[in-house]
Amino acid sequence: MIRNVAPGRHAGDVAVTVDLVIFTIRDDRLQVLLVERGKEPFLGMSALPGGYVRDGETLDRTALRELNEETGLDGRRLHLEQLKTYGDPGRDPRGRVITVAYLALVPDLSTPVAGTDARAAQWVPVDSVDFDELAFDHAVILREALERARSQLEYTTIAAAFCTEPFSISDLRRVYEVVWGFPLDPSNFRRKVTGAEDFLVPTGRRSTPEIGRPAALYRRGTAQLLFPPLMRSG
Amino acid sequence: MIRNVAPGRHAGDVAVTVDLVIFTIRDDRLQVLLVERGKEPFLGMSALPGGYVRDGETLDRTALRELNEETGLDGRRLHLEQLKTYGDPGRDPRGRVITVAYLALVPDLSTPVAGTDARAAQWVPVDSVDFDELAFDHAVILREALERARSQLEYTTIAAAFCTEPFSISDLRRVYEVVWGFPLDPSNFRRKVTGAEDFLVPTGRRSTPEIGRPAALYRRGTAQLLFPPLMRSG
DNA sequence: AGAATAGTGTCTGTGAGACATTATAAG
DNA sequence: CTTATAATGTCTCACAGACACTATTCT
Numbered sequence: 001m002i003r004n005v006a007p008g009r010h011a012g013d014v015a016v017t018v019d020l021v022i023f024t025i026r027d028d029r030l031q032v033l034l035v036e037r038g039k040e041p042f043l044g045m046s047a048l049p050g051g052y053v054r055d056g057e058t059l060d061r062t063a064l065r066e067l068n069e070e071t072g073l074d075g076r077r078l079h080l081e082q083l084k085t086y087g088d089p090g091r092d093p094r095g096r097v098i099t100v101a102y103l104a105l106v107p108d109l110s111t112p113v114a115g116t117d118a119r120a121a122q123w124v125p126v127d128s129v130d131f132d133e134l135a136f137d138h139a140v141i142l143r144e145a146l147e148r149a150r151s152q153l154e155y156t157t158i159a160a161a162f163c164t165e166p167f168s169i170s171d172l173r174r175v176y177e178v179v180w181g182f183p184l185d186p187s188n189f190r191r192k193v194t195g196a197e198d199f200l201v202p203t204g205r206r207s208t209p210e211i212g213r214p215a216a217l218y219r220r221g222t223a224q225l226l227f228p229p230l231m232r233s234g
Numbered sequence: 235m236i237r238n239v240a241p242g243r244h245a246g247d248v249a250v251t252v253d254l255v256i257f258t259i260r261d262d263r264l265q266v267l268l269v270e271r272g273k274e275p276f277l278g279m280s281a282l283p284g285g286y287v288r289d290g291e292t293l294d295r296t297a298l299r300e301l302n303e304e305t306g307l308d309g310r311r312l313h314l315e316q317l318k319t320y321g322d323p324g325r326d327p328r329g330r331v332i333t334v335a336y337l338a339l340v341p342d343l344s345t346p347v348a349g350t351d352a353r354a355a356q357w358v359p360v361d362s363v364d365f366d367e368l369a370f371d372h373a374v375i376l377r378e379a380l381e382r383a384r385s386q387l388e389y390t391t392i393a394a395a396f397c398t399e400p401f402s403i404s405d406l407r408r409v410y411e412v413v414w415g416f417p418l419d420p421s422n423f424r425r426k427v428t429g430a431e432d433f434l435v436p437t438g439r440r441s442t443p444e445i446g447r448p449a450a451l452y453r454r455g456t457a458q459l460l461f462p463p464l465m466r467s468g
Numbered sequence: 469a470g471a472a473t474a475g476t477g478t479c480t481g482t483g484a485g486a487c488a489t490t491a492t493a494a495g
Numbered sequence: 496c497t498t499a500t501a502a503t504g505t506c507t508c509a510c511a512g513a514c515a516c517t518a519t520t521c522t
Contacts, residue, residue, distance in 0.1 A: 421504090
């Protein structure tokens with residue numbers, strides 16, 4: 001396509017990919033889905049799953065498709081949002097490639113991530129990720145995704161995206177404790193989340209634990225914002 | 235450049251632009267910089283200023299360059315952050331063009347925006363923008379930028395980016411009132427912002443108003459986050 | 469009974485909203 | 496003096512943090 005721009009002034013056309021930072025909570029740890037690169041560049045290193053934007057496809061649609069390919073999730077019970085776009089020249093040694101990073105929060109998957117493509121995808125606890133062994137600028141992307149997820153817990157209801165319905169208030173609290181890395185007062189936590197409008201919907205059912213008192217079970221409500229917010233400090 | 239992807243599966247290379255939502259406060263109103271399109275598509279309509287990403291240029295650098303071309307500002311005393319990327323197929327009738335939108339907050343400029351390029355750029359109060367007369371998907375971008383700016387005032391110190399240094403606490407309060415659209419209690423506002431660590435640095439100087447008591451003048455501090463936050467509601 | 473987890477009640481300090489009061493300038 | 500704006504002080508209610516206490520299941 002020809003545009004009214006002097007030749008050589010702009011970069012010309014550019015390859016565009018979507019990369020995903022998919023978080024889940026497994027074994028009481030925050031984990032991220034990483035794939036092992038099967039070809040150059042960065043052969044053998046870990047990378048965020050991702051792929052090219054297809055013809056006629058919105059960016060959101062690309063992200064959803066990639067997520068489905070990697071996890072088998074259908075997009076109904078998950079949180080998926082655009083994070084940021086990374087386009088430094090030189091971030092991909094093959095040429096100018098800009099990538100739109102998405103953040104996805106998914107519940108713990110019983111299936112250990114098959115994925116329709118051949119690449120070996122695996123969950124890695126974020127606190128044991130070797131950031132120096134991540135391909136491209138994925139260390140930067142992962143770090144910014146982490147901070148985004150942590151801060152989002154404060155003033156949105158996305159924490160519930162980590163929980164398999166129905167879930168107890170303790171389940172939800174464990175999400176916060178795992179993502180933030182410190183314990184919360186169970187009593188005050190309960191007061192906050194039950195007080196927030198449309199955050200939790202009681203199901204009437206109760207858990208059947210092997211030990212201890214059964215817990216009331218909830219579903220996600222319709223609220224997107226959490227008011228008043230839950231503070232990390234102070 | 236050739237990549238290991240089956241032909242026809244991805245969109246091929248794509249044009250990438252950076253568009254800017256530049257806000258300022260003039261005449262006690264929030265205003266946005268718009269340019270009039272001098273060519274098709276959308277000839278004669280208003281659009282956000284923007285342009286192509288150049289070879290070897292980071293996205294941030296492109297945004298800074300465009301901002302400088304439009305306003306003459308040098309990037310030292312302004313706030314510039316990536317907002318979101320818009321890439322729906324069909325958003326540009328000429329073909330696949332994705333745009334990385336940036337949000338800029340600048341102080342009131344004495345120079346009425348010359349701009350090195352020929353396009354007619356002008357400040358328009360956001361509450362008198364005709365969203366139906368904006369080119370491309372710029373109505374969506376502007377709306378999301380507005381909401382971002384409003385929410386950022388709550389928990390960051392960016393409001394001060396609107397103020398020409400040195401400024402008084404009343405100047406700063408007027409920023410909040412204009413952006414949020416409702417009055418704040420002067421006394422409680424002062425208590426909040428003077429209590430926040432490293433938000434305001436006293437200069438020792440005072441304003442010389444034609445009427446009323448002179449106000450103490452401040453410079454921006456180093457803090458980026460505002461704690462505790464200033465709430466819009468409640 | 470004892471252990472383990474769920475859930476309730478209560479006290480206290482901080483801070484936001486409301487609003488009264490004082491301070492410093494110009495005419 | 497009055498007028499206009501800046502700055503300080505005070506009262507009250509709500510809520511977050513801390514923590515004691517009760518409830519319900521299991522072995």
